[in-house]
Amino acid sequence: MTALPVASSKAVRRYARTVVLKHPKELAVALALQALTAACALVIPWLLGDLVQQVQSGVNRVTAMILLIFGFLLLQGATLWLANYYAAKLAEKVVAELREDFVRDVLRLPLSTVESAGVGDLVSRSTRDVDALTQAARTNVPSTLVTATTIVVLLGALLLVRWLMIIPCLLAIPLLWPNTRRYLSRSRDGYLRERASYAKATESLAETISGSRTVEALSLVSWRSLRLRDDIDVSYRAERYTLGLRSVFLPITDTAIAIPTVATVILGGYFYDRGWVSLAGVTAATLYTQQLASLIDVLLFNQDKIQVAGAAVARLRGVSESAEGTAGAHVDGPSPSHARVTAERSPRDLEIRNVNHGYVAHDVLHDVNLVVREGERLAIVGRSGAGKTTLGRLIAGIDPPRSGAVLLGAVPLTDIPRPELRAQIALVTQEYHVFDGSVRDNLLLAKPDAAESELRQCLEAVAAWDWASELGLDARLGPGAHEPTPAQAQQISLARLLLSDPHTLVLDEATSLLNPQLARDLERSLAAVKSGRTVISVAHRLHTAHDAQRVVVMEAGRIVEDGSHEDLLAARGTYAALWNSWHGVGASA
């Protein structure tokens, strides 16, 4: 299993920078409000310092001071309200952009990439990672901004109180700096590993649920349970690793940030004794350093969450970058030789030229050459594993061939932008998926602006109107509501296909779940709905081949026979053998 790509930390930083620069005004407003809040928060200890000095010298201006403090408190509350609100507003905007980009980019990823990564990876990215990020953007990032601003203002205030009092704060740095660096350099990988292993455990659980009937049929309860336990165990260990990192990092940090507090009291006492600072100065500085310690604590706590969010962003952006990479490849694709116009070819003719292709280690298709004329009804038959499905996917432009080219007219499919390509060539396989939503939602995916009459026409064409209208086009499908049978799901797929109305259809066992007679009628009507439509069918039911104008027989990744049903029967080759066997050995009437 190849997991989906993960973006490098450099790419994540670049992305963070882009995000920051994209909303300069909102960010400036949020930051300014936070600085104001921080300033208000700091005036209070300063006033308290004065208060202490006054009561020490017996001056009673307590009520006035308290009223002043109260005033700043109200101001602080008001600015905090606005600061938090604007920060959250910006955060929500950014998070929405990120998750929308993520979904858009997943939709653009090469199918083989997603399929080899497994559903669990995708699911955990779109749930847990988006969640972690949302959480961080909503709370931790704004909080970090507030805290960082407060620390800067606080150090400034310390300088104002008496520049000498900043010395104790510097004592923390020799311990804090290397410790934090060490932690940050290791924690990213730890958190990434944590997320990946968690995704695996999630997938394990999802599989048990998807396959629950199989689990019961084969009595696999303990097998699945053990599998989940093993995956959880790996995930638990990954979490233990980051816990270990924190167990070293946190106590050292806590000690380090306490040094200034202690040093302020001791050094402050010394300075006071020497008459370098006032009592108010020492008091305010003590309060400030205490505050500083808790601020740094908050900062580091957030840093941890942001680190997690960073890992999440790396996983989300990894998908986007990979999708951008593919999109790029599509743009610079054509080599000049492909672009050369082939003589006397209709723009809707398909040509497969010298194609070699395979998914994993070895090629499944070898030197395949084939021309399909506009309006032709072609059947591809052959033994299982002969490469029919692979060829179908290449013809539909789902995967680009490893070598050679698939041309529509004179243009390689890889050069046609995907939406345009889909308007021309569509592929329907035996895999069906009914999207969460109604029959209507499912159909409109293919043509968002389809009229009611069109929907009805398409459903009628696939013999699904009766049950669909009885159920209601707007009734929700899926678990908990009406769960469509496999045959119904396949009908929905086909209706969707009709609605998108491409000039070329590739049907890969697209009717295998329907009863044979219905399947046969349907395939005929698909071609008949619009004359001039090219229909390429991959099917084991040889009716399809019999009804087609032309049959191509594949064997071990090569085309071995090519001709009409009658011609091929007369040739007594592979096709004839298949045909006879299809009728039952010797039972042919």
Next chain:
Amino acid sequence: MKPSYQSFVGLSPTSPDVSTPRRFMLRLAVGVRTPIALGVAYGILTMLARSFVPIVTGIAIDQGILKRDQRALLVWGAVMFGLVVFQAVTTTLQERCDFATNIGTSYRVMQLVGTRSAELGATLRKRVSTGEVVNLGIGDITPIGQALAATSRGLGGVAAIVGVAVIMLISAWQLALTVLIGVPALVWLLTRILTPVRRKQRAVRQRQGELAAVAVDIAGGLRVLRGIGGEEHYAQRFRDKSQSVRHASVEAAGLQARAAAARTILNGLFSTAVVWLGAHLVLSGELQVGQLVAFYGYAVFLATPLRWMTDSIEYLAQGQVSAERVSRFLALERDLPDGPAGRPAQERAELADPESGLVFPFGSFMGVACTLPDDVATLADRLGRYTESEVTLAAVPAAELSLANVRERVLVVGNDDYLFAGTLGDGLDPTGRAGTQGVMRAAEIASALDIIEALPGGLGGESQAAGRNFSGGERQRLRLLRALVADPDILVLLEPTSALDALTETSVAGRLRESRAGKTTVVFTTSPAVLGLADGVWYVEDGKAVASGAHSALLADERYKALVTREADTA
């Protein structure tokens, strides 16, 4: 020793008490009692250490600074530092305990959900959607773990508040009273303020979950979208939902910001009141300056244990909600109860369905040809006892038999059976009883040797979830292979060769018949290549067996002939 989450969890893997969410939580808590107890102890210690810091600071100011006593200053400074280090260490220990409680419990619950899902088997999908259960296993495990781990922080918070109150009582009873009355009042007020915010946030989270479900839907449907080019429209649909979530979130954030402001003002008001009172006490000579600083420190510090307390109450409430959902799921029962006393099914039994009239003598290789595809599923569900019916095994109603036993004797294999991710060999022979040789033998029968050879790593190679890295025809042969490895007394196959080419179909059917000699095999199919090999064929119309006999004899029946012969009619 490799740390493992199980070492923290003492619960037996089977059926914890789930009658009420509270009892369920308690059971889980018992499983992690050691880390909880230690966590509470460390939580109290760390909070007490923290609560001593301000008073020690005050003493350092009074004894050291004001009296200009360098020695006292150094001594009290050292005490301060000692407290801080002690607190740093105990906090870390507390975090480690919380981890064991939190993550240990979360994973335990995930395991329970997984095991229960497996136990519910075929019932599961009828009751709940995959998304819902996955959500339980992902979304609800965290709040439960957090709720249990929150006890250490909550009790630590209580300890700190008590400790501070005692210190204050010793220094100045007026201030102590203010704190003792003020703190609970503050907690009450803050909770009141936060309630509507939480409600709004919950609503947002709900919508966020729905949004995630749309994203999850993509994972399954990407192949379909790719085929018809619905990507753009789908992305648009997601964008619309995402934007509506965004607006709801901003609304919630507005409320939250207001609550945060209110909290700051209330906390500040409280600490200012303490200082105001303290300042008067200093003026009247009842309190020293350092103590006033200490009291201010407390008034600020108390916000932390207070938050710990309110947070843990909130975590407990959230955990309760999640525990409710999980325990409701864990309490689900299977549709089909075991027969009374769970009688074992007789070996070598004859299988019969009185409702349709189908009978399969033991050891026969039978074909069933149904005119309606829906009948296939209905009949198979009855024969395999996936629904209540009058089906009998050796003339004993299957409903009276132990379900596990029926599953062991009768295996129904359909085309939507799931192929699990993992190594191919493990998936084909999960129990390991057949061994590599047995698997390879079965592979030969199912014509699946080429699949194993083509997979990098062979039987040790990786099979993806739902067998996605195999073609439809390959998956069908792998399912058959797995069934042959399981080798049940009675094997019911639904259209097992529908995705195979005619030549492969013929050879698979022949070898299947041979290998199943001495056991019952029932094949639902309309393929003449398979039916021609059967000992006998049932012809089913509208759910009833209307004719039976040899394939060749049945061909005399026009309706049967129309169903099973693949003669090309003139189009």
